[in-house]
Amino acid sequence: MMMILGIPAPLLFGQLLLGVVNGAFYALMSLGLAIIFGMLNIVNFAHGALFMLGAFTAWGLLNYAGIGYWWALLLAPLIVGAFGVLLERLFISKLYKLDHLYGLLLTFGLALILEGLVRNYYGSSGLPYRIPSQLQGAQNLGFMIMPNYRGWVVLAAIVMCVITWLVIEKTSIGAKLRAATENAPLVQSFGINVPLMITLTYGAGVALAAFAGVLAAPIYSVNPNMGANFIIVVFAVVVIGGMGSILGSIVTGFGLGIVEGLTRVFYPEGSATVIFVVMVIVLLARPAGLFGRAH
Amino acid sequence: MSLSRRALLGTAAAVPAAATFRSARAQRPVVKIGVLTDLSGVYQDIVGPLAVESTRLAVADFGDRGFDVEVLIGDHQNKPDIGSNLVRQWYDRDGVDIVVEGGSSAVALAVSGVARDKNKAYINSGGATSDLTGTQCNANTLHWTYDTYMLAKSTGAAMVKAGGNSWFFITADYAFGHALTRDVGNFVTQAGGRVLGGVRTPFPGTTDFSSYLLQAQASGAKVIGLANAGADTTNCIKQAKEFGITTPLAGLLMFISDVHSLGLDTCQGLVLTESFYWNLNDRTRAFSDRLWKRMPNRRAGMANAGPYSSTLHFLKAVQAMGPAEAKKSGAALIAQMKKMPTDDDVHGQGIIREDGRKIHPAYLFQVKKPSESKGPWDYYNLLGTTPADEAFRPMKDGNCPLVKA
Numbered sequence: 001m002m003m004i005l006g007i008p009a010p011l012l013f014g015q016l017l018l019g020v021v022n023g024a025f026y027a028l029m030s031l032g033l034a035i036i037f038g039m040l041n042i043v044n045f046a047h048g049a050l051f052m053l054g055a056f057t058a059w060g061l062l063n064y065a066g067i068g069y070w071w072a073l074l075l076a077p078l079i080v081g082a083f084g085v086l087l088e089r090l091f092i093s094k095l096y097k098l099d100h101l102y103g104l105l106l107t108f109g110l111a112l113i114l115e116g117l118v119r120n121y122y123g124s125s126g127l128p129y130r131i132p133s134q135l136q137g138a139q140n141l142g143f144m145i146m147p148n149y150r151g152w153v154v155l156a157a158i159v160m161c162v163i164t165w166l167v168i169e170k171t172s173i174g175a176k177l178r179a180a181t182e183n184a185p186l187v188q189s190f191g192i193n194v195p196l197m198i199t200l201t202y203g204a205g206v207a208l209a210a211f212a213g214v215l216a217a218p219i220y221s222v223n224p225n226m227g228a229n230f231i232i233v234v235f236a237v238v239v240i241g242g243m244g245s246i247l248g249s250i251v252t253g254f255g256l257g258i259v260e261g262l263t264r265v266f267y268p269e270g271s272a273t274v275i276f277v278v279m280v281i282v283l284l285a286r287p288a289g290l291f292g293r294a295h
Numbered sequence: 296m297s298l299s300r301r302a303l304l305g306t307a308a309a310v311p312a313a314a315t316f317r318s319a320r321a322q323r324p325v326v327k328i329g330v331l332t333d334l335s336g337v338y339q340d341i342v343g344p345l346a347v348e349s350t351r352l353a354v355a356d357f358g359d360r361g362f363d364v365e366v367l368i369g370d371h372q373n374k375p376d377i378g379s380n381l382v383r384q385w386y387d388r389d390g391v392d393i394v395v396e397g398g399s400s401a402v403a404l405a406v407s408g409v410a411r412d413k414n415k416a417y418i419n420s421g422g423a424t425s426d427l428t429g430t431q432c433n434a435n436t437l438h439w440t441y442d443t444y445m446l447a448k449s450t451g452a453a454m455v456k457a458g459g460n461s462w463f464f465i466t467a468d469y470a471f472g473h474a475l476t477r478d479v480g481n482f483v484t485q486a487g488g489r490v491l492g493g494v495r496t497p498f499p500g501t502t503d504f505s506s507y508l509l510q511a512q513a514s515g516a517k518v519i520g521l522a523n524a525g526a527d528t529t530n531c532i533k534q535a536k537e538f539g540i541t542t543p544l545a546g547l548l549m550f551i552s553d554v555h556s557l558g559l560d561t562c563q564g565l566v567l568t569e570s571f572y573w574n575l576n577d578r579t580r581a582f583s584d585r586l587w588k589r590m591p592n593r594r595a596g597m598a599n600a601g602p603y604s605s606t607l608h609f610l611k612a613v614q615a616m617g618p619a620e621a622k623k624s625g626a627a628l629i630a631q632m633k634k635m636p637t638d639d640d641v642h643g644q645g646i647i648r649e650d651g652r653k654i655h656p657a658y659l660f661q662v663k664k665p666s667e668s669k670g671p672w673d674y675y676n677l678l679g680t681t682p683a684d685e686a687f688r689p690m691k692d693g694n695c696p697l698v699k700a
Contacts (some may be wrong), residue, residue, distance in 0.1 A: 011513045014506075018506050124339035125552045127557045144538075149537065225526070
């Protein structure tokens, strides 16, 4: 058997591929965070809780309304996105004039409340959600068995990332959005409704989190803590990529998934820490992040 | 509910009456029980609110025998520092006499030390590490429901007997996972098997176990031992199925709530050990029906039910000593509890050993096929029973300082 650095090659390739799968979640989540931070200047700590709500909404749609996975993939982001719009209007919009710290505290509090409520009603051990029948089964790639569903997750995440990037970089809406990020009063003076745009941006970022939540539901158990486990890592991804950088968050998301996957082979105990080690190094070398611009 | 003016006036009149009644009773002695448990984290369903309710049920079943019982509730958040600080406050400020349930292994080891320093009593139910009655034992602590040795002996030995003679462990990287891996590893090597390797996974915070499962498969081991619990275990089982891993999994610590969460479809055929199952015999069914009335929709696993058994025994000891005497010294109270045989609906008859280990049988269960299950929570077939005197580590092997003395 071929060996690379003392590890059998098939195992190493398997871990690389799994890294890409996990990276897909990191990319989707950090993309939403980056959009929200870029536009609203809010560090959205509720992102993990909204990811979890996406998964629970999919579960609820199936169990209370008989609506399956594919519709949930469309409906759950819309429902949770609408909820995000409500949150923005009721709470977050009051804080734009204040320091970052207030937004952070508010969204962190919201996350605790949301997770606590869900835990209270559904317990902590999680709820089962089946992989849709079309995506069951697995492909034998020679060096590992690749479940079809994981392949679909990577594909869906890449497509969603590309669409989001195109919308922001190539459409007129995206252009207005970027302009408003740079100088909101000026854009408003052209007759563009900036507050509405901000609200919708928050809704869209939240919808991305919910979309990732639906993708995650069949893989991880649908439980109230599923977002809390993710959110810290995802923040590190955003910081490493450069706060607010769309491309940075996508590339870093996938990249760190791979770094984490490799750590799981060479030093499993460190797999939860390695991302933060990378973060420290990156911040020391490039304080604005890999893709960020210093202001 | 509508409130009439008359009803409101009636309530207002009743309040002073109740106050007088209370002051008349104020002379009665009060014993205080603190239920320290996980109310917000990954182990909430394994212990949590249902463990609190089973403690309250024990108080209700014990009835009024001349002293009042107060139950306090606290959340340790699976952090030893939070757990031990809370317990220190309970003992020092709130006059708590005994802490029950008492959290997962890391919290348990910390709280046990606090109980010793303050000379109060502590009965752990939810924790697993066999060190509580081994090298870390003390005169103020009892370990009640199960431990890593019991799990290793029952599930581990059964898997080896079935031909699983080479193992790879996926271990939660803290006191509990380490103890469980050690105890199971000992049984495997004693039985002539081999431990091929293992990975320690960060706890809490690991959600994706597929990398570890692939490493386990690549090791060529015949059994993958899951030395973790709760959501970690359910994620492992779910993802092993997804990745088509055919190596048998040994869920070394699984509870009925985990099976409920995964569904019989995914869990069928798995072998696991509990010291309590709601549908085991007439007494467990009677207990479970009483608990169900207080908290419907969930059936208790052993860690939910354990605090009932331990609280009841504590109350009997208080009655035997007299409340005033019982409140004086935690070590004397624990010594009294060790002198008395135990008897309750959860574990039947049992005893408590000198090292603080509560002794009762361990049951090896296999999870039913969906077609075998007659209804909700009908999940287990009984495969075998380890008798009480064999289910736990012999006292001489534990190196507990109390036993030498």
